[in-house]
Amino acid sequence: MGMTITEKIIAAHAGLKEARPGQFVYANVDMCLGNDITAPIAIEEFEKAGIQKVFDPDKIALVPDHFTPNKDIKSAQQAKTLREFAEKHHLKHYFEIGRMGIEHALLPEKGIVAPGDLVIGADSHTCTYGALGAFSTGVGSTDLAACFATGKVWLKVPESIKFVFHGKVRNWTSGKDLILYTIGKIGVDGALYKAMEFVGSAISTLPIDDRFSICNMAIEAGAKSGIIASDEITEEYIKGRVKKKHVTYHSDPDSVYTKTYEFNADEISPQIALPNLPSNTKPVEDVAGIKIDQVIIGSCTNGRISDLRVAAQFLKGKKVHPSLRVIIIPATQDIYKQALKEGLIETFIDAEAVVSTPTCGPCLGGHMGILAAGERALSTTNRNFVGRMGHPTSEIYLCSPAVAAASAITGMITPPDKV
Numbered sequence: 081m082g083m084t085i086t087e088k089i090i091a092a093h094a095g096l097k098e099a100r101p102g103q104f105v106y107a108n109v110d111m112c113l114g115n116d117i118t119a120p121i122a123i124e125e126f127e128k129a130g131i132q133k134v135f136d137p138d139k140i141a142l143v144p145d146h147f148t149p150n151k152d153i154k155s156a157q158q159a160k161t162l163r164e165f166a167e168k169h170h171l172k173h174y175f176e177i178g179r180m181g182i183e184h185a186l187l188p189e190k191g192i193v194a195p196g197d198l199v200i201g202a203d204s205h206t207c208t209y210g211a212l213g214a215f216s217t218g219v220g221s222t223d224l225a226a227c228f229a230t231g232k233v234w235l236k237v238p239e240s241i242k243f244v245f246h247g248k249v250r251n252w253t254s255g256k257d258l259i260l261y262t263i264g265k266i267g268v269d270g271a272l273y274k275a276m277e278f279v280g281s282a283i284s285t286l287p288i289d290d291r292f293s294i295c296n297m298a299i300e301a302g303a304k305s306g307i308i309a310s311d312e313i314t315e316e317y318i319k320g321r322v323k324k325k326h327v328t329y330h331s332d333p334d335s336v337y338t339k340t341y342e343f344n345a346d347e348i349s350p351q352i353a354l355p356n357l358p359s360n361t362k363p364v365e366d367v368a369g370i371k372i373d374q375v376i377i378g379s380c381t382n383g384r385i386s387d388l389r390v391a392a393q394f395l396k397g398k399k400v401h402p403s404l405r406v407i408i409i410p411a412t413q414d415i416y417k418q419a420l421k422e423g424l425i426e427t428f429i430d431a432e433a434v435v436s437t438p439t440c441g442p443c444l445g446g447h448m449g450i451l452a453a454g455e456r457a458l459s460t461t462n463r464n465f466v467g468r469m470g471h472p473t474s475e476i477y478l479c480s481p482a483v484a485a486a487s488a489i490t491g492m493i494t495p496p497d498k499v
Contacts, residue, residue: 081334081336082331082332082333082334082335082336083098083099083331083332083335084240084275084277084331084332084335084336084337085213085277085307085309085329085330085331086215086237086238086240086275086277086305086307087099087100087101087237087240087335088329088331089196089197089198089214089215089329090105090107090198090215090235090237091105092196092327092329093107093108093109093110093198093215094106094107094108095108099237100237101237101238101239101240101336101338102236102237102239103236103237104234104235104236104237105234105235105236105237106232106233106234107198107232107233107234107235108198108231108232109139109198109199109200109227109231109232109233110139110193110194110197110198110199110214111139111140111141111173111187111192111193111197111199111200112139112140112141112199112200112201112224112227112228112231112233113140113141113142113143113183113187113199113200113201113202113203113206113224114140114141114142114143114162114201114202114203114221114224115142115143115144115145115146115183115202115203116143116144116145116146116147116148116155116158116159116162117146117147117158117203118202118203118221118224119142119161119162119165119202119221119224120158120161120162121202121221121222121225122202122221122222122224122225122228123161123162123165123225123228125221125222125225126225126228126229129225129229131228131229133169134169134171134228134229135227135228135229135230135231136231137169137170137171137172138172138173139231140169140171140173140228141171141173141174141175141183141187141192142162142165142166142171142173142174142175143174143175143180143181143183143186143187144158144159144162144163144175144176144177144180145180145181145182145183145186145438145439145440146439146440146441146444146446147159147439147440147441147446147447148176148177148180148439149177149437149439151446151447159176162174162176163176173187173190173192177437178413179413180412180413180438181411181412181413181414181415181438182378182379182380182383182409182411182412182438182439182440183201183203183380184203184205184206184208184209184292184296184380185292185380185383185384185411185412185415186411186412187209188208188209188211188212188292188317188321189321189412189414189415190321191318191320191321191322191323193209193212193214193216194212194214194318194322194324194326195212195213195214195310195314195318195326195327195328195329196213196214196310196326196327196328196329197209197212197214197215197216197326198214198215198216198233199214199215199216199217200216200217200218200219200223200224200227200233201216201217201218201219201224202218202219202220202221202223202224203218204218204299205218205296205297205299205380205381205462206218206219207295207296207298207299207303207304207305207306208292208295208296208380209295210295210298210305210306210307210308211288211291211292211294211295211296211306211308211314212310212314212317212318213307213308213309213310213314213328213329214307215275215305215307216305217235217304217305218299219233236273238273238274238275238304238305239273239274239275239337239338240274240275240276240277240331240335240336240337240338241271241274241275241276241277241303241337241338241339241340241341242277242279242337242339242340242341243262243276243277243278243279243280243340243341243343244279244280244340244341244342244343245258245278245279245280245281245282245283245343245344245345246280246281246282246342246343246344246345247281247282247344247345247346247347248281248282248285248345248346249282249285249286249345249346249348250345250346250348250349251497252350252480252482252483252495252496252497253345253348253349253350253480254290254293254350254390254480254481254482255286255289255290255291255292255293255294256290256293256294256297256351256381256382256460256479256480256481257348257349257350257351257480258282258290258294258343258345258348259293259294259296259297259298259300260297260351260352260353260358260361260478260479261343261348261351261361262276262301262341262343263297263300263301263353263358263359263361264351264353264359264360264361264362265341265343266301266341266359267301267359268300268301268302268357268358268359269301269302270301270302270359271298271301271302271303272302272303273302273303273304274302274303274304274338275303275304275305275306275307276295276298276301276303276305276306276307277306277307277308277309277331277337278291278294278295278306278307278308279308279309280342280345281345282345283308284311284313286313287313287386288313288314288316288317289384289385289386289387290386291308291313292381292384293381293382294306294308295307295308296380296381296462297358297381297462300358300359300462300463301359309328309329309330309331310328310329349363349364349365349495350363350364350479350480350482350483350495350496351363351364351479351480352364352366352367352477352478352479352483352493353464353477353478353479354367354464354477355464355466355475355476355477356464356465356466356475356476357464357465358462358463358464358478360464364479364483364493364494364495364496365495367477367493368492368493368494368495368498369492369493370456370477370492370493371403371456371491371492372404372456372457372458372477372487372491372492372493373403373404373405373451373455373456373457374404374405374406374407374449374451374455374456374457374458374459375400375404375405375406375407375457375458375459375484375485375487375488376407376409376442376443376449376457376458376459376460376461376484377391377406377407377408377409377460377481377484377485378407378408378409378410378411378436378441378443378460378461379409379411379440379443379459379460379461379462380411380440380443380462381460381461381462382460382461382480382481383409383410383411383412383415383438383460384411384415385410385415385418385419387460387481388408388410388415388419388424388481389422389424390480390481390482390485391408391424391428391481391482391484391485392422392423392424392427392428392485393485394482394485394486394488394489394496394499395427395428395431395433395485395488395489396427396431398431398489399431399432399489400431400432400433400488400489401488401489401490401491402491403491404488404491405434405449406428406431406432406433406434406488407433407434407436407442407448407449408428408433408434408435408436409435409436409437409438409439409441409442409448410435410436410438411438412438413438415438416437416438431488433488436448442457442459442461442469443459443461443462443463443468443469444463444468444469445467445468445469445470449469450469450470451469451470451471451474451476452470452471452474453471453473453474454471454473454474455470455471455474455475456474456475456476456477457469457474457475457476457477458477458479458483458484458487458493459476459477459478459479459484460478460479460480460481460484461476461478462478463476463478464476464477464478477493479493482496483495483496486498486499
């Protein structure tokens, strides 16, 4: 019996010839990650245990990105905790404001994660790196503390579900729309503790940024991870970024999956996830006309350069609707710089949108766009739970950058082909 790509990566890192679903393993980690919310807890546990040194200062990444630039005294203290730990243990990968980016965009950009890696992070959207053909998953802060000390993670090998997307994506349909559509079909617990493996002709032609969006939101279906096998598009992205040797894995033809879903990509239009779950999805044309108060374009799901380019296509020469606020957040400093070079930032400012330094900010109701009672946000972020962005009576609608930018012009949810 063959193995899936997920089983192969886990087996290799656990020093085993094979790994099977349900098996418990103790695996070596290529990179472990913490941010300004989760890492302070891990650091506290690490120091409480009396451990004097980390397992490898080159294999730990700390990125204060959720509340930075520091929004208050508490967030400043959290960032200070990370900074002091990084200095004390001579961590290679510490990124604070000025060098910082949203962690799940920053690590791939810097070549810190690679195909075939096993990556853990004390952040649920660590599954993003599956877009490179890595096994990456979120863990708790105590697991991160243990990894700081040992370089290992204890985990149960997940079962895999295969998602086959046939055909070709439609105009203005993106990776974000494919994953929203998928979650809408299977529910927020439809892949509970499973590895979501994405394949098919539509996936193989998707740009890498769209693949990041898909794997980023695997957790919103309850998944342990999301993964797309490395190919020419992956290799082109990592060329010049990843310096270390890496191994690419692919699922065997006789791999066993608990389920297989097949979708026709050319039948999927841009999607909207209505409040208050990412699974509450409908085609944008079915909910067009809903008035909104704020648009967010950014986050670890959709703050990459291709996302900003799409947004600029709609906003160039236009003004955002006077009844709403539009906040655009490049995911990293390099993305911000590239957007400046291409004139995208000027386009956004001319359109009367606000452009922020890289931050998670409004995605989790941190800062840079908190919602008041009864307000509605249309956002390219990944979660729309009650109170996620502010007041418990506010509402969040999830979408792609194309839908967000089109709607920013009209002041209401609008299909991209109607602007």
